[in-house]
Amino acid sequence: xxxxxxxxxxxxxxxxxxxxxxxxxxxxxxxxxxxxxxxxxxxxxxxxxxxxxxxxxxxxxxxxxxxxxxxxxxxxxxxxxxxxxxxxxxxxxxxxxxxxxxxxxxxxxxxxxxxxxxxxxxxxxxxxxxxxxxxxxxxxxxxxxxxxxxxxxx
Numbered sequence: 713x714x715x716x717x718x719x720x721x722x723x724x725x726x727x728x729x730x731x732x733x734x735x736x737x738x739x740x741x742x743x744x745x746x747x748x749x750x751x752x753x754x755x756x757x758x759x760x761x762x763x764x765x766x767x768x769x770x771x772x773x774x775x776x777x778x779x780x781x782x783x784x785x786x787x788x789x790x791x792x793x794x795x796x797x798x799x800x801x802x803x804x805x806x807x808x809x810x811x812x813x814x815x816x817x818x819x820x821x822x823x824x825x826x827x828x829x830x831x832x833x834x835x836x837x838x839x840x841x842x843x844x845x846x847x848x849x850x851x852x853x854x855x856x857x858x859x860x861x862x863x864x865x866x
Contacts, residue, residue: 750789750810760838764814769830770807776832778825785814785822785834819844 752766768776768789777788788811817838824835 749806749808750812752812754814757835760840762820762836762838764834764836766812766832766834767830768827768832770805773827776827778822778834780816780822783816783818785816785836787812787814787832787834 750767752764755763755765757763764785764787766787771789771791775789775791777786777790779786788809790809791807816836819840820836820838822834823837824833826833
C-alpha cells in the first residue's frame with residue numbers, strides 16, 4: 713500500500729490544515745523521488761537554536777538565494793555563466809541549479825546565513841511569544857475574599 717488517504721484527517725480536525733498539507737507534500741515528494749542534491753545537515757545548536765548546513769561548492773554568494781515563504785525556508789542556487797569556454801577532462805563538482813525546501817515549525821525564523829569553506833550555514837532560532845509561554849501563578853495565603861456575582865431577582 714503506497715497511497716495514503718488523509719480524507720478522514722480533514723473531516724475530524726479543525727485548525728490542523730498545515731499539518732495535513734505537510735503530510736500530503738511529504739507523501740508526494742516520496743513518490744517523485746526528490747533528489748538529494750545538494751547534501752545538507754540539520755543540527756541543534758541550543759535549546760531553541762538550529763543550524764542548517766548545505767554543501768554549495770562552486771557557488772558564490774551571488775549565486776545563492778535564501779527566503780522564507782508559506783512557513784518554509786527555500787534555498788536555491790543557480791550558477792551564473794562563466795566567461796569563455798572551459799574544457800574539463802573530468803567534472804566532479806556539480807554546479808547544477810537546485811532548490812531545497814525546509815518546512816519550519818511555528819515561531820522559527822532564520823537569523824543569519826554565511827558561507828565558509830564551500831558550506832552555507834543558516835542559523836535558525838525559535839522565538840515563542842510571551843503570550844504562549846507557560847506562566848506561573850503565585851498562590852496567595854490568607855483569608856478568602858468572597859467574590860460572588862450578584863444574584864438576579866425575578
